[in-house]
Amino acid sequence: MTLTSYGPTAAKVAAEPPSAPPGAYLKHIFALAKRSLIKTIRTPEALIDVTLQPLIFLALFTYVFGGAIAGGSQHEYLQLLLPALLGQTIAMAGVALGQNLNADIEKGVFDRFRSLPIGRSVPLVGAVAADIVRYLILMVVTLGVGALMGFRIETNFISAVAGVALAIAFALCFCWISVWVGMKARTPGAVQGIMFMLVLPLSFGSNTFVDPSTMPGWLRGFVNVNPISQLGSAERGLLVGGPVATPLMWTLIWMAGLLVVFVPLALRAYKRRV
Structure with missing residues (x-):
C-alpha cells in the first residue's frame, strides 16, 4: 500500500522541480532560446526595432541634422554618429524583451514552464540568450547601411569585432532592466511606456548626437556618467579611433553593476509573478 502525503512538504516539492545538472541546464536554455527565435521568425515585424528603427535614426540625424551640427560635413558627422548610435539603438532594442515576457505570462505560457523539470531561471535566461540574434541583426544592418552611406571603419578588423562584441555584451546586461520591468508591469504596453521613459x-542625454560641451553644466555632469555615453565613447575609439581604455573601463563597470542589481531583482519578481 502506497501512502501519499498532501502536506506542505509535498506541495513544495511539486512546485519546485529538482535541480538539473549544468549540462541539462544549458540544454534547456538553448531549447527555450530556440522557441523564442522560432516565434520571431514567424512574426518578422517583431524585428522592426533592430532593422528599420536604427536606420531611421541614422538617416534622419545624418541628412537632416548632420550638416548643421558638423558645420556642413555630413560624412564627418556620420563618422561621429554611427559608432555611438550602435550603443543607443541596442539599448532600445532590449525593450521588446520585457514586452514579450510580459505577454507570455499573461497568456499562461509560464504556467506551463513551471510544470516542466527545468530550473526556475531557465525561461528568463533562454529569452535573453535568444536576443543575441536580434542584436547581431542590428549590428549587421546598421554597419552595412552605414557603409553604403559612406561610413568607414578607421581602426582594424580586431577593433571592429571588439566594438560589436562590446555593444552586444552591454545589451545583454542592460536588457535585464527590461526583464525586471516585464515582471513588474501589468501589461506589455506598460512595459514599453516605462522602458522608453528610461x-x-x-539616449538623448548622452554624447551620441552632439558634443556635450554645448550643453549646460548640470546636464554635462549627467552626460559624463551616463552609461550610453561611456559605451558610445568606447565604440568610437574602437571603430574610428580615439581613447578607449577609460570609457571601456566605465562601460564594464556599468555592465557589472547592471547584472549585480537587476538579475536578482528580475528573478525575484519572476518568482513572485508566476
Missing part, C-alpha cells in the same frame, strides 16, 4: 533620456 531609455530616451539616457
Whole structure:
C-alpha cells in the first residue's frame, strides 16, 4: 500500500522541480532560446526595432541634422554618429524583451514552464540568450547601411569585432532592466511606456548626437556618467579611433553593476509573478 502525503512538504516539492545538472541546464536554455527565435521568425515585424528603427535614426540625424551640427560635413558627422548610435539603438532594442515576457505570462505560457523539470531561471535566461540574434541583426544592418552611406571603419578588423562584441555584451546586461520591468508591469504596453521613459533620456542625454560641451553644466555632469555615453565613447575609439581604455573601463563597470542589481531583482519578481 502506497501512502501519499498532501502536506506542505509535498506541495513544495511539486512546485519546485529538482535541480538539473549544468549540462541539462544549458540544454534547456538553448531549447527555450530556440522557441523564442522560432516565434520571431514567424512574426518578422517583431524585428522592426533592430532593422528599420536604427536606420531611421541614422538617416534622419545624418541628412537632416548632420550638416548643421558638423558645420556642413555630413560624412564627418556620420563618422561621429554611427559608432555611438550602435550603443543607443541596442539599448532600445532590449525593450521588446520585457514586452514579450510580459505577454507570455499573461497568456499562461509560464504556467506551463513551471510544470516542466527545468530550473526556475531557465525561461528568463533562454529569452535573453535568444536576443543575441536580434542584436547581431542590428549590428549587421546598421554597419552595412552605414557603409553604403559612406561610413568607414578607421581602426582594424580586431577593433571592429571588439566594438560589436562590446555593444552586444552591454545589451545583454542592460536588457535585464527590461526583464525586471516585464515582471513588474501589468501589461506589455506598460512595459514599453516605462522602458522608453528610461531609455530616451539616457539616449538623448548622452554624447551620441552632439558634443556635450554645448550643453549646460548640470546636464554635462549627467552626460559624463551616463552609461550610453561611456559605451558610445568606447565604440568610437574602437571603430574610428580615439581613447578607449577609460570609457571601456566605465562601460564594464556599468555592465557589472547592471547584472549585480537587476538579475536578482528580475528573478525575484519572476518568482513572485508566476
